[in-house]
Amino acid sequence: MKPFDFKKVIEWLGFVLRCPICGHKYNLDKTEVIESEQNEPMGEAHILIHSDCSKCKSSVMFNVDIKGPEVFSVGMVTDLTRGDSSKFKNKTPITPNEVIGIHKALKKFNGDFVSTFAKK
Numbered sequence: 463m464k465p466f467d468f469k470k471v472i473e474w475l476g477f478v479l480r481c482p483i484c485g486h487k488y489n490l491d492k493t494e495v496i497e498s499e500q501n502e503p504m505g506e507a508h509i510l511i512h513s514d515c516s517k518c519k520s521s522v523m524f525n526v527d528i529k530g531p532e533v534f535s536v537g538m539v540t541d542l543t544r545g546d547s548s549k550f551k552n553k554t555p556i557t558p559n560e561v562i563g564i565h566k567a568l569k570k571f572n573g574d575f576v577s578t579f580a581k582k
């Protein structure tokens with residue numbers, strides 16, 4: 463089994479993948495591999511790709527699993543930009559207590575963002 467040529471896979475994906483929002487074909491320049499793993503002896507690979515649509519500006523993440531000759535791809539619309547995806551990918555998930563915390567804080571919030579975010 464030859465090692466995966468990720469560039470080739472990305473090129474192929476760029477050819478087949480279209481924006482789920484507007485149907486525009488993805489521009490490879492706007493596509494980035496965020497994460498990739500491969501298991502060469504098994505002929506398996508996993509790739510996470512982030513792509514920005516140049517037409518409607520929506521962002522989509524594609525999860526691609528390659529198992530020998532089979533390729534599985536799942537697309538997910540996201541509001542995360544490329545920078546956000548790298549920033550948040552290793553963060554722990556938000557806990558229920560954090561959600562309750564922000565809920566309580568918002569209940570008391572008077573709408574004044576300037577004084578809330580001003581350095582004290």
Ligand SMILES: [Zn+2]
Pocket residue numbers: 481482483484485486515516517518519520
């Ligand atoms: Zn689009």
